[in-house]
Amino acid sequence: MRRLLTLVxxxxxxxxGLSVLYHRxxxxxxxxxxxxxxxxxxxGVFPTLYGYLKLIKxxxxxxxxxxxxxxxxxxxxxxxxxxxxxxGLYYVVSAFYFSKDLGMLIPxxxxxxxxxxxxxxxxxxxxxxxxxxxxxxxxVYFGILAKAGFSYWMKALVVYLLLPVIPLxxxxxxxxxxxxxxxxxxxKDALIIVGSLIxxxxxxxxxxxxxxxxxxxxxxxxxxxxxxxxxSLLRRVGAGFPPSVWATKALTGGFSGAGxxxxxxxxxxxxxxxxxxxxxAEKLFYRGLVGIGEISGxxxxxxxxxxxxxxxxxxxxxxxxxxxxxxxxxxTPIFLLNGVLTVILIPVLFIVxxxxxxxxxxxxxxxxxxxxxxxxxxxxxxxxxxxxCLNGTSSSTFSREGSQFWxxxxxxxxxxxQVIAKFLHSYVIALVGIAAGLVVVIAVLRLKAxxxxxxxxxxxxGAVALTAVGMIIDLARPxxxxxxxxxxxxxxxxxxxxxxxxxxxxxxxxxxxxxxVKAGIPGNAILFILFATVILLSxxxxxFLLRLAEKRYQEIEV
Amino acid sequence: MLDLxxxxxxxxxxxxxxxxxLSLVVSPGEIFGFLGPNGAGKTTTxxxxxxxxxxxxxxxxxxxxxxxxNALKCKSIxxxxxxxxxxxxxxxxxxxxxxxxxxxxxxxxxxLERIEKWLDIFELTxxxxxxxxxxxxxxxxxxxxxxALLPAPQVMVLDEPxxxxxxxxxxxxxxxxxxxxxxxKTLFFSTHIMEVAEKLCDRIxxxxxxxxxxxxxxxxxxxxxxxQSLENIFLELTDK
Numbered sequence: 001m002r003r004l005l006t007l008v009x010x011x012x013x014x015x016x017g018l019s020v021l022y023h024r025x026x027x028x029x030x031x032x033x034x035x036x037x038x039x040x041x042x043x044g045v046f047p048t049l050y051g052y053l054k055l056i057k058x059x060x061x062x063x064x065x066x067x068x069x070x071x072x073x074x075x076x077x078x079x080x081x082x083x084x085x086x087x088g089l090y091y092v093v094s095a096f097y098f099s100k101d102l103g104m105l106i107p108x109x110x111x112x113x114x115x116x117x118x119x120x121x122x123x124x125x126x127x128x129x130x131x132x133x134x135x136x137x138x139x140v141y142f143g144i145l146a147k148a149g150f151s152y153w154m155k156a157l158v159v160y161l162l163l164p165v166i167p168l169x170x171x172x173x174x175x176x177x178x179x180x181x182x183x184x185x186x187x188k189d190a191l192i193i194v195g196s197l198i199x200x201x202x203x204x205x206x207x208x209x210x211x212x213x214x215x216x217x218x219x220x221x222x223x224x225x226x227x228x229x230x231x232s233l234l235r236r237v238g239a240g241f242p243p244s245v246w247a248t249k250a251l252t253g254g255f256s257g258a259g260x261x262x263x264x265x266x267x268x269x270x271x272x273x274x275x276x277x278x279x280x281a282e283k284l285f286y287r288g289l290v291g292i293g294e295i296s297g298x299x300x301x302x303x304x305x306x307x308x309x310x311x312x313x314x315x316x317x318x319x320x321x322x323x324x325x326x327x328x329x330x331x332t333p334i335f336l337l338n339g340v341l342t343v344i345l346i347p348v349l350f351i352v353x354x355x356x357x358x359x360x361x362x363x364x365x366x367x368x369x370x371x372x373x374x375x376x377x378x379x380x381x382x383x384x385x386x387x388x389c390l391n392g393t394s395s396s397t398f399s400r401e402g403s404q405f406w407x408x409x410x411x412x413x414x415x416x417x418q419v420i421a422k423f424l425h426s427y428v429i430a431l432v433g434i435a436a437g438l439v440v441v442i443a444v445l446r447l448k449a450x451x452x453x454x455x456x457x458x459x460x461x462g463a464v465a466l467t468a469v470g471m472i473i474d475l476a477r478p479x480x481x482x483x484x485x486x487x488x489x490x491x492x493x494x495x496x497x498x499x500x501x502x503x504x505x506x507x508x509x510x511x512x513x514x515x516x517v518k519a520g521i522p523g524n525a526i527l528f529i530l531f532a533t534v535i536l537l538s539x540x541x542x543x544f545l546l547r548l549a550e551k552r553y554q555e556i557e558v
Numbered sequence: 559m560l561d562l563x564x565x566x567x568x569x570x571x572x573x574x575x576x577x578x579x580l581s582l583v584v585s586p587g588e589i590f591g592f593l594g595p596n597g598a599g600k601t602t603t604x605x606x607x608x609x610x611x612x613x614x615x616x617x618x619x620x621x622x623x624x625x626x627x628n629a630l631k632c633k634s635i636x637x638x639x640x641x642x643x644x645x646x647x648x649x650x651x652x653x654x655x656x657x658x659x660x661x662x663x664x665x666x667x668x669x670l671e672r673i674e675k676w677l678d679i680f681e682l683t684x685x686x687x688x689x690x691x692x693x694x695x696x697x698x699x700x701x702x703x704x705x706a707l708l709p710a711p712q713v714m715v716l717d718e719p720x721x722x723x724x725x726x727x728x729x730x731x732x733x734x735x736x737x738x739x740x741x742x743k744t745l746f747f748s749t750h751i752m753e754v755a756e757k758l759c760d761r762i763x764x765x766x767x768x769x770x771x772x773x774x775x776x777x778x779x780x781x782x783x784x785x786q787s788l789e790n791i792f793l794e795l796t797d798k
Contacts, residue, residue, distance in 0.1 A: 299684040302652070310687075311656055311670055315663025324646065324657055331648040331689075403644045410608050411661045412634035554629070557611045 003110065007118040014101065014483070015122045049137060056141045069146070070252045076138030077163065078244040080131035085167040085203060085241075087490075089196055091126065092168070092175045094334045094486035095119045097289060101483055106290060116281040120172060126491070127164035135163060139251075152251060155263060159247045162270045166243045169273035174199055176280055179288030192333045200345070204352050243269065317413040321421035328400070329393070329425070334485040335400060342391040343433030347440040374523040377454045378513065378530070380441050382506060384459035385466060387437030394426035394470030395498030396489040398478035405480050406558045415553035416546050419475075423467060423545070430463040458531065464538035465505060468545045470498040475545070475552050509533070560584040560607065560713060560744055565616035567602050576602040578768035580616070584746050584761075589739050591759035592748040593788075595796050599768040600748040601641060604717045607746065608638040620713050634662065637706035641717040641748075643698035647691040651682065651701050654690060655708060662709035669708065676704045679730050695722040703731060707738075714738060716747035720754060732758055756788040766796045 056072060063069040096119050105115050139156045146152075178199070182191040246266040253259025302310070329335045371379075401408060408418060438456060441447050447455075474494045482488050489495065512533065516526045560583070567577040577599040584590040594600045605611040607618055609629055618625045620632040646654055652673075659669045677683045680700040690698060699722045706714060714735075720728050735758065739745050749755055755762055756776060763773040772779060772795055776788065783791045 300687060301684050302687055307652075307674070308666075308670060310652055311666060311673070312660060313666035313669075315660065317661045320657050320660030324649070327653065328646060328648045404646055406610055406640060406644070407646075409610050410633060410636075410638050411658075412630055413661050414630060554612070558605075 004114045004117060007110065007114055008121045011118040011122045012125060015126070049133075052137055053141055056138060057145065060142070060145050069142075070248050073138060073142055073251055074244050074248040076135050076142075077159070077247050078241055080135040080163060081167045081241055081244055083130065083134065084127050084164050085171060086200065087130075088123065088127065088164075088168050088171040089175065089199055090334065090337055090486065090490055091123045092171050093179075093192065093196065093337075094484055094490075095123055096172070096175065096285070097179055098334060098486070099484045102289065106286070111282065112285040112289075113278045113281040116172075116176075116285045117278070120168070120277070123168060124164055127168060128160075131163060135160065151254065151259075155251050155259070158263065158267065159251060162267055163247070165270040166273055167241075169270070169277050171199075172277045173273075173280060176277070176284050176288060180284045183288045183290075189331065189333050193336055196333070196337055197341070204348065317411075317417050318421045318424075321413065321418055322424050325397070325422055325425040326428075329429075332485060335489060338489045339391055339393040339429055340432060343388060343393075343429060344436050346387050346390070346433070347436040350440050351444055372523060373451060374527055376447065377451055377458065377527065380445070380447060380451060380455035381458035381462065383441065384434045384437040384455055385462050385506065387440075388430035388433030388459060388463050389466035389470070389502060390499060391429070391433065392489045392492065392495040392498075393429045394423075394467045395474050395495045396492050397422045397426055397471055398474045399480065399482075399488045399492050399494060400485075401478075402480055402482055402485075402488060403558075405478070405556070409553070409556070409558060415549040418553070419471070419546060419549040423471060423542070426467045426471065427463060430467055431460075434459050434463065454527070458534060461531070461534045461538055465534065465541045466502045468538070468541035469501050469505065470494075472541065472545050472548060473498045473501060475548055478556065480556075480558060505537070559586050559619075559621055560590075560746055561617075561619045562603075562607070563617050565603070565606060565613050565618060567599075567606060567611060567614050575768045577606070577613075577765075580765070580768070580770050582763055582770060582773055584744050586744055587739050587742045588760045589735055589745045589758055590747070591755035591762045592746065592765065593750075593752075593755060593762060593792060594748075594765035598765045598796075600765060601717055603765070604638075604715055604746070604748060607715050608636060609633060635712040637709060637711040637714055639699075639702050639706045639714075639716040639719050641721070643695070643702045643722075645690055645698060645702060645705075647693075647698075648689060650689055651686040651693070654701060655686075655705055658705045658708050664709055668710070672708055672710070673704065676707060679734075680704065680727055696724060696727065699723055700727060707734065711743070713744045713746070716745070718748055718750065720749065720751060752787070752789040752792060762788070764792060764795055771795050 059072050060069050063071060096116065099119065102115070139160060142148075143152050143156060178195040179192075182195060243266060246262045246269070250259055250263035250266050253262055329339055398405070434456065437459075438452060441452055441455065474492075477494065479488060479492050479494065509530065513526065513530060516529060521529070562583070563581050565577055565580045566575070568575045580599075580603060582590075592600055592603065602611060606613050607620075607625065609625055609632065612626070620636055623631045623635075625632045646657075649657070655673055656669070658664075664672075674683075677686055680703070682697060682700055682704070685693065685697060690701060693701065699719070703719065706716070716735075719731060723731060732754065735745055735747070739760075759776070761773065761775050762779060764771050772782065772791070774782070779788070779791050780786070783794055
C-alpha cells in the first residue's frame with residue numbers, strides 16, 4: 001500500500017508538473033505570468049458561474065411547486081458522469097498506454113494493478129477538476145436552496161468524490177479489454193482509433209435508445225403519474241445512467257431508509273467496479289501494455305521506380321510542412337481522436353440529442369421558422385463556427401511538436417512560411433467541422449439553401465479569425481515539454497484559453513449585433529456590416545499571427 | 559567557416575553561466591572536436607551555433623553570416639545532428655528525408671542519388687519505408703545523420719554523433735566526416751570519445767565550466783601540457 005501511495009504521489013506531481021512549476025515560478029521567477037493568467041481565467045469564470053446559478057435557481061423555482069426539484073440534482077450529476085464517460089476514453093487510453101514514463105515503470109518491481117491504479121488516480125483527480133464546474137455548483141446551490149441539513153452536505157461530499165468512479169471504471173474496463181485485443185495486432189494505431197470510435201458510437205447509441213424509450217409514452221396515464229410521483233422526472237432524466245438516480249436519491253432521502261440504501265448502492269457499485277478493474281489490471285493490463293509502443297515496420301527494399309515516385313523535387317516548404325502536420329496529426333491516435341474526431345463528434349452529438357429528445361427538436365424548428373432570416377443565418381453561422389473551431393487543433397499546433405520543435409528552429413524556412421502551412425492545416429480541419437455542421441443544418445434543421453450558403457460564407461470567413469486566435473495563444477506560450485501526447489492537446493491550458501477567447505469573439509459579435517438591431521438598422525444591412533466586421537477581424541488576426549511568428553520563433557529556445 | 563566571438567549564455571537569470579566569453583574559429587576544411595565534462599557547456603554552445611538558443615552576448619557567424627541577423631542564410635548552409643534523435647517518429651524514414659529535401663530545396667536527382675548511397679552505406683535500405691517509430695536508437699541516429707548530409711551543407715554541427723551507432727556505422731561516419739572536410743567544408747562536433755577526437759580532429763577545443771580552457775592541434779595540446787595522450791590532457795585540464 002505504501003508503494004502504491006508513493007507511486008500515486010509521484011504520478012500526480014508529474015502530471016500537474018507541480019515541482020517544475022514551483023521551480024519555474026518561485027525559484028527561476030520565469031513563468032510568473034501563469035499566476036496572472038490563472039487570476040484572469042478565474043475572473044472570466046464568474047459571469048458564466050453567475051448565469052449557471054441563475055439557471056439552477058430558475059429551474060428550482062419551476063420544479064419545486066411540482067415536487068420535482070430533485071431532477072436538478074439528477075441532471076447535474078448525469079451531465080458530469082456523461083462527460084466523463086465520453087471524454088474519459090481519451091484520458092484512459094492515453095494515460096494507461098501512451099505515457100512515456102510507462103517504459104520506466106514496467107521494469108520496476110511493481111504489480112500491474114499498482115501502475116494502473118496510479119494512472120487511474122491521476123485521471124480521477126483530473127476529472128474532479130473537470131466536473132467541478134458542472135456538478136459542484138448544482139450540489140452546493142441545491143443544498144442552499146433546499147436549506148439542506150448536515151447530512152446532505154456530508155453525503156454531497158461522498159457523492160462528489162465517488163462521482164467519476166463508476167463512469168471511469170466502466171471506460172477503464174472497456175479500454176483495458178480493447179487494448180488486450182489491439183496489442184495482438186500489427187496495426188495497433190488503426191485499431192485504437194477504430195476501437196475508440198466503436199466505444200463512443202456504442203455510448204451514444206445507448207443514450208439514444210434509452211432516451212427514446214424513456215420519452216415514448218406521452219399518454220394521459222403517464223402524465224398523471226408523472227405529476228403525482230415526486231421522482232418521476234428524475235427517473236426520466238436519469239434513465240440513461242441509473243447511478244445518477246441513486247446518487248440523487250441518496251442525497252435527498254435523508255440519513256436513513258431510502259437515502260442510506262441508495263448511498264450504499266451508489267458507493268457499493270463504485271467500490272465493486274473499482275475492485276473489478278483491480279482484478280482486471282492484474283490479469284490484462286500488462287498484456288495489453290507491454291509492446292504497445294513497438295511498431296513492427298515491414299522490412300522491404302524499395303525498387304528504383306518506387307523510390308523515384310516517393311521522392312519529390314525542389315524547394316516547397318509550405319507544402320512539405322502542411323504534409324508533415326497532416327501526417328503526424330492523423331497518425332497519432334490521441335491527436336486524431338481529439339482533433340478530427342471532435343469536429344465530427346459535435347454535430348453527431350447534436351443529431352443524437354435532437355433525434356432522441358421528444359419535443360426539443362420541434363421547438364428548435366418552430367423557433368427557426370418564426371425568426372427573421374438574418375437571425376437564422378447568424379445562428380446557423382454560429383453553430384457552424386462552433387462545429388469547426390471549438391477543438392484543440394489550432395490552439396495546440398505548436399505544442400504538439402513537443403521535443404521535436406528543434407527541427408522547426410533549424411530548418412531554413414521562414415517562421416512566416418511555417419505558420420502559413422500550420423494555419424492551412426488547422427483551417428482544413430475547421431472546414432471538415434463546418435461541413436459536418438452543414439449536414440446537421442440541412443438534414444435536421446432543414447434550412448433553405450440560400451440561408452445555408454450565407455451561413456457557410458460567414459463561418460468560412462470567421463473560421464480564419466478563430467483559427468488564428470487559437471494559434472496566436474499557442475504560439476505565445478507553447479507547451480513543448482510533455483511525456484504524454486494527451487498533455488499537448490487535451491490537458492493543454494492553451495486549448496482552454498483559446499476556447500474562452502473564441503467564445504469571447506462570438507460574444508463581442510453578439511453584442512455588436514444587438515447594438516445594430518437597437519439602432520434600427522435593416523436586416524440586410526446588419527448582415528453586410530457584420531460580414532465586413534468578420535472579414536476585418538479575420539484579416540487582422542491572420543496578419544498579427546504572421547508578425548508574431550517572426551518574433552516568437554526567434555525567442556523560443558529549446 | 560565558423561566564427562564565435564565572446565559568446566556568453568547564462569541560465570536562471572544569470573545565476574548559472576553555461577558559456578562564458580567563448581571565442582573560437584573553425585576554418586574551412588577543418589574538423590573541430592569539442593570536448594568537455596558533462597555540463598561544461600558543449601551542448602549550449604552547439605545550440606547557439608544552430609539557432610536553438612540565443613546568446614546573451616557575443617556574435618556567431620557562419621561563412622560570414624551572422625546567426626542572429628541573417629538566421630535564414632545560416633540555416634540554409636548548416637545542418638545539425640542533436641545529441642538525442644528526437645525526430646518525427648510517425649513518419650517513415652523516407653518521408654522524413656523527403657521532408658528535409660523539400661525544406662532545403664535539394665533537386666530530385668541529387669536527392670535520389672544521395673539517399674540511395676547513404677542508405678546503402680548505413681544499411682538502412684530495407685527499413686526506409688517503415689515508420690521511424692519502429693526503428694532502434696541506432697537506426698534513428700543513422701536517419702538523422704543521412705538527413706544532415708542530404709543538403710550537402712557547407713557547415714555540419716554534430717552533438718555526440720557516435721552515440722548509439724554500431725562500430726561499422728561509426729567507422730563510415732568518420733570517413734564521411736573526413737570526406738566532407740576534404741571538400742573544403744567545415745565540421746564542428748562534440749564527443750566524449752577521446753580516441754575519436756585524437757585521431758579524427760584537425761583541432762580540438764576543451765571547455766570546462768563554460769570557459770574554453772584549451773584549443774589547438776593535438777601536437778599543440780601535447781606541447782602545452784607535457785602529457786602523452788588526449789585522455790590525460792583532458793583529465794589534467796578539467797580536474798580544476
